Amino acid sequence: MNASKCKEVRINARRVEKIRVQDEEVEEFDEFVCLGVKVSKDDGGTEDLKNRLRKARGAFQSLRKIWNMRSIGKKTKVNMFKTLVRSVLLCGCETWKMTKCEEKKLDAFSS
Numbered sequence: 001m002n003a004s005k006c007k008e009v010r011i012n013a014r015r016v017e018k019i020r021v022q023d024e025e026v027e028e029f030d031e032f033v034c035l036g037v038k039v040s041k042d043d044g045g046t047e048d049l050k051n052r053l054r055k056a057r058g059a060f061q062s063l064r065k066i067w068n069m070r071s072i073g074k075k076t077k078v079n080m081f082k083t084l085v086r087s088v089l090l091c092g093c094e095t096w097k098m099t100k101c102e103e104k105k106l107d108a109f110s111s
Contacts, residue, residue, distance in 0.1 A: 007032050009041050037092030048092060049102055056089035086110050
């Protein structure tokens with residue numbers, strides 16, 4: 001590991017001692033973007049969830065012509081939704097701190 005390439009964001013952390021890699025301190029941030037996912041100390045992913053919902057709606061809308069085609073079966077459309085839309089929505093979801101309200105938003109969109 002390279003300490004200069006590492007970043008640290010603590011969400012609801014009880015420990016306060018610095019993380020060290022090969023006698024170098026890892027830099028601590030309140031928020032940063034990694035692979036298009038915003039990781040934040042304060043909201044635990046609320047802003048990123050909103051952003052992901054917007055992107056997923058956009059992906060869904062861009063496929064509007066396909067959803068209206070009668071020549072494509074329902075099963076194929078469901079597979080396309082899971083592959084092309086839901087994957088956009090859930091990208092980076094491992095970093096989110098989920099609340100009941102956010103869970104309902106995800107369920108409403110992906111059900």
